Amino acid sequence: MAVEFRDYYEVLGIARDASQADVKKAFRKLARIHHPDVSKDKSTAEEKFKEINEAYEVLSDTEKRKKYDALGANWNGQSPPPPGGGRSSSGSSMPGGEEFQFEGTGFSDFFEQYFSGGGARRAAGYGGGYPGQGGSRRGQDIEGDLMVTLEEAFHGSMRTISLRKADPRTGRVVTDEVQVRIPAGIGEGQRLRVPGHGGQGAGGGANGDLYLRVRMAAHPDFRVKGHDLFRDLELAPWEAVLGTTLAVNIPGGKSVQVKIPAGTGTGDQLRLKGYGLPKKGAPGDLYVEVSIATPPSVDAEERALWEKLRDVSKFKPRED
Secondary structure (H helix, E strand, O other), X not given: OOOOOOOHHHHHOOOOOOOHHHHHHHHHHHHHHHOOOOOOOHHHHHHHHHHHHHHHHHHOOHHHHHHHHHHHHHOOOOOOOOHHHOOOEOEEEOOOOOEEEEEOOOOOHHHHHHOOOOEEEOOOOHHHOOEOXXXXXXXXXXXXXXXXXXXXXXXXXXXXXXXXXXXXXXXXXXXXEEEEEEOOOOOOOOEEEEOOOOOOOEOOOOOOOXXXXXXXXXXXXXXXXXXXXXXEEEEOHHXXXXXXXXXXXXXXXXXXXXXXXXXXXXXXXXXXXXXXXXXXXOOOOEEEEEEEOOOOOOOHHHHHHHHHHHHHOOOOOOOO
């Protein structure tokens, strides 16, 4: 089961020497275009959004990007050496020789092999299985990453995961499909257990389990910390000084009216209670982080008004 190389720079449309700021800018631009909630082409939006997220996951992380750049330089399009010597070059491999690949997790096989924290998880006993009566062995547990969008974490969802397993002793490939429930409020790093869908047991032993580790997909507007959400909001200088009421988007394609107090400054946070991710008891909160935007240019009339304001204002931003 060969693994296809992914050119993450090409996915984001950036040069290989792009700065981290350029990586973030490219991701946010593309993510807004291809986000399933706003894309005009719904049939391809979800896969494209996940592809963009995967590229951003690697290139926005300094260590992963360094590892990726080193790998890319040595890639021959066939069988690159597995990092650290711990993975098969044709998909993830368990110590007993059984290879497997995921579909439906949101990550490519390339990512799973080289950048996932998952892969085969060794259990006790020969080939990773637990010894049982009569020489039976429990099958190995398998781990993989599962990309979960903010919308899925907000509302919950069902996902079909396919696990293709190949036994080099027989050359037989079997596809195991399972429905995985993603509960509302799930967070980064949590694991979903799918009993009996891991490695095959031996000698009548039980199959191992499949564990899927949640990786929250980056969102162009929201950041997730636990069950709280954070988003940026730019204000015009007069909005910050005089105060205003604005419609602020929240997850789910809805918006809420937010009152901006007079005198709001850059760095101020406005807390919207209960608009974060669901959890037992009260849901998390949404925090709006304010920054003041200035016009890039002004015409003659506007300049005259700004100059008049400068001359009559008693505001002193600095101590004399």
